[in-house]
Amino acid sequence: MALALIxxxxxxxxxxxxxxxxxxQRALAEAEMPIDGWRIHRxxxxxxxxxxxxxxxxxxxxxxxxxxxxxxxxxxEIFRGLLPERRPLPGAVELLAELRxxxxxxxxxxxxxxxxxxxxxxxxxxxxxxxxxxxGNVARAKPAPDLFLKCQEALGVQPVDCYVVGDxxxxxxxxxxxxxxxxxxxxxxxxxxxxxxxxxxxxxxDSAELHRSLDELGFE
Amino acid sequence: MALALIxxxxxxxxxxxxxxxxxxQRALAEAEMPIDGWRIHRxxxxxxxxxxxxxxxxxxxxxxxxxxxxxxxxxxEIFRGLLPERRPLPGAVELLAELRxxxxxxxxxxxxxxxxxxxxxxxxxxxxxxxxxxxGNVARAKPAPDLFLKCQEALGVQPVDCYVVGDxxxxxxxxxxxxxxxxxxxxxxxxxxxxxxxxxxxxxxDSAELHRSLDELGFE
Numbered sequence: 001m002a003l004a005l006i007x008x009x010x011x012x013x014x015x016x017x018x019x020x021x022x023x024x025q026r027a028l029a030e031a032e033m034p035i036d037g038w039r040i041h042r043x044x045x046x047x048x049x050x051x052x053x054x055x056x057x058x059x060x061x062x063x064x065x066x067x068x069x070x071x072x073x074x075x076x077e078i079f080r081g082l083l084p085e086r087r088p089l090p091g092a093v094e095l096l097a098e099l100r101x102x103x104x105x106x107x108x109x110x111x112x113x114x115x116x117x118x119x120x121x122x123x124x125x126x127x128x129x130x131x132x133x134x135x136g137n138v139a140r141a142k143p144a145p146d147l148f149l150k151c152q153e154a155l156g157v158q159p160v161d162c163y164v165v166g167d168x169x170x171x172x173x174x175x176x177x178x179x180x181x182x183x184x185x186x187x188x189x190x191x192x193x194x195x196x197x198x199x200x201x202x203x204x205x206d207s208a209e210l211h212r213s214l215d216e217l218g219f220e
Numbered sequence: 221m222a223l224a225l226i227x228x229x230x231x232x233x234x235x236x237x238x239x240x241x242x243x244x245q246r247a248l249a250e251a252e253m254p255i256d257g258w259r260i261h262r263x264x265x266x267x268x269x270x271x272x273x274x275x276x277x278x279x280x281x282x283x284x285x286x287x288x289x290x291x292x293x294x295x296x297e298i299f300r301g302l303l304p305e306r307r308p309l310p311g312a313v314e315l316l317a318e319l320r321x322x323x324x325x326x327x328x329x330x331x332x333x334x335x336x337x338x339x340x341x342x343x344x345x346x347x348x349x350x351x352x353x354x355x356g357n358v359a360r361a362k363p364a365p366d367l368f369l370k371c372q373e374a375l376g377v378q379p380v381d382c383y384v385v386g387d388x389x390x391x392x393x394x395x396x397x398x399x400x401x402x403x404x405x406x407x408x409x410x411x412x413x414x415x416x417x418x419x420x421x422x423x424x425x426d427s428a429e430l431h432r433s434l435d436e437l438g439f440e
Contacts, residue, residue, distance in 0.1 A: 018257035022242045022302065034307055036426070037238035038409040082242065087254055189258040191411025206256070 002105055003219055004157045006148055006180070009110035010045065011167035011188030013092040013207065014120045016083065018189070020044050023079035027071050033059045041189060045111055045168035047141030048072065076116070086123040089187045091208025093125055098211065100129065104219055105155050107131035109147040109164075131155055142170040145178035152178070163201070163217065165210065172198040183210065183217070222325055223439055224377040226368055226400070229330035230265065231387035231408030233312040233427065234340045236303065238409070240264050243299035247291050253279045261409060265331060265388035267361030268292065296336070306343040309407045311428025313345055318431065320349065324439055327351035327375050329367040329384075351375055362390040365398035372398070383421075383437065385430065392418040403430065403437070 011017040021041045028035050035058050043054055052068045063071075099106045108126065110117060113135045121132065131154045138146035152162050164175035167188025175182035176199050184195030184203040192203045202217070204210045231237040241261045248255050255278050263271055272288045283291075319326045328346065330337060333355045341352065351374045358366035372382050384395035387408025395402035396419050404415025404423040412423045422437070424430045 015254075015256055018238065018241045018245060018261065021238045025238060026302075029307075034235075036235055036309060036407055038407050041238065041409050082246075087249075089256060187256055187258055189261050189409065191414040193413030193417075194411040197413075 002157065002161065003217070004105035004107075004152070004155050004162045005099065006151045006155075006162055006164050007106065007108045008045065008164070008166035008168070008171045009108055009112055009117060009120055012165055012171075012185055013089060013096075013108070013124055015087045015089050015187070016120070017041070017044055017167070017187075019079055019083040020075075023075050023082055026078050027074035028055065030074060031067065031071050033071075035059070042169075044188070045142060045166075045170045047111060047144070049141075050143075086120045088124050089185075090206050091211050092206075095207045095211040096124060096126060096130075102219075104214075105157055107133065107151040107155050109133040109151040111135055111141040111147065111170075142168075143173040143177065145174050148174055148178040148180060152180070165207075169194060169198040172200050175199070185210065222377065222381065223437070224325035224327075224372070224375050224382045225319065226371045226375075226382050226384050227326065227328045228265065228384070228386035228388070228391045229328055229332055229337060229340055231309075232385055232391070232405055233309060233316075233328070233344055235307045235309050235407070236340070237261070237264055237387070237407075239299055239303040240295075243295050243302055246298050247294035248275065250294060251287065251291050253291075255279070262389075264408070265362060265386075265390045267331060267364070269361075270363075306340045308344050309405075310426050311431050312426075315427045315431040316344060316346060316350075324434075325375050325377055327353065327371040329353040329371040331355055331361040331367065331390075362388075363393040363397065365394050368394055368398040368400060372400070385427075389414060389418040392420050395419070405430065 007013055021037055021044060024040045025037055043051055052063055056063050117134060131151060133147050133151040135141055138150050140146045148164055152159055159179040162180040164171055164180050164182040166172060167185045172182045172184060181201045182199060184200035185206055187206040195203050204213060227233055241257055241264060244260045245257055263274055272283055276283050337354060351371060353367050353371040355361055358370050360366045368384055372379055379399040382400040384391055384400050384402040386392060387405045392402045401421045402419060404420035405426055407426040415423050424433060
């Protein structure tokens with residue numbers, strides 16, 4: 001069977017992690033739930049429900065649905081204010097273009113939602129030809145395996161033939177639960193050892209280094 | 221000889237790292253030098269001169285003094301807009317208060333400058349009684365050992381009796397060059413293995429965990 005690549009979006013292909021961290025930090029501080037930046041950073045990319053539960057544990061009480069919704073709304077508002085444009089990470093545009101050119105099976109599977117992710121896809125030059133699975137397509141976000149499994153089904157490949165490419169331990173944990181191999185990228189700000197310990201088969205700096213390493217991964 | 225603690229400030233005692241990363245990212249993007257968030261993150265806490273040189277390497281050309289100055293000015297402006305208040309990291313205020321109460325020798329050594337650091341010191345409840353060495357007191361910032369050596373001299377202790385407490389590999393590298401032990405804190409967003417690999421004797425989550433662990437470090 002042909003190998004396939006399934007990419008995370010934020011922090012893997014697009015340089016949005018630090019803006020997300022800071023936007024969450026402000027939204028939570030405004031709601032009088034100040035949380036350390038590093039604790040937010042290490043939870044970026046997990047499902048919103050798990051994130052809200054983690055926040056509740058930090059602040060020591062349950063959040064109401066209204067509170068959760070208001071914090072999410074403010075996060076989105078602050079994020080768009082901080083980062084009106086979307087910047088592809090080094091090598092991401094070129095890598096995706098080469099995968100299309102060489103006919104290497106690949107897709108994107110993100111905890112983000114349309115229409116919020118549309119600007120990122122546009123910046124990456126990703127169009128209708130590419131399989132994109134987003135939060136609205138599945139019941140559970142990462143670290144549940146649903147996004148990756150749905151993407152693999154849509155690509156018509158087997159889990160054992162998929163590499164997940166992600167920057168967060170949530171991507172790597174979801175990949176293990178989906179019985180897929182995974183590749184960690186440093187471009188989301190985790191340390192290499194954190195990614196290896198979470199099961200990454202290889203760690204590269206960014207998509208540019210992954211691009212140069214496709215042969216090491218067995219892509220012909 | 222009595223053991224002493226020398227603290228870094230940003231990311232170690234005060235929760236400013238992610239605001240600094242994002243402020244640098246915006247200031248550099250405005251100057252048409254877009255740099256990945258994670259590469260900025262991993263350079264926070266090094267001297268401004270080394271930081272500017274690293275930026276120049278990323279963008280592939282030398283920066284003029286005027287460019288460096290303008291980026292630094294914009295960084296400060298954006299940072300103050302993003303984070304008007306200073307939030308101590310968990311346990312920092314209580315740890316410093318206990319060190320004063322128990323008469324444990326300690327000081328702060330930061331690559332930051334007065335008056336920018338004054339709001340942080342105030343938020344921590346640090347007054348005239350505490351030795352604070354800042355960028356203006358030494359010729360070279362971290363990872364040069366000057367800040368820590370100057371602090372140790374002011375405290376009247378020997379390097380061999382000092383623990384440096386920091387969140388960045390630059391603190392730990394400077395500590396080794398100063399012949400001091402060091403303790404890494406995760407509160408600046410590095411992974412534990414990165415800090416251990418850079419020479420940390422112990423890694424704790426934050427000042428609160430360090431506080432609970434003073435006996436493991438030999439403080440009586």
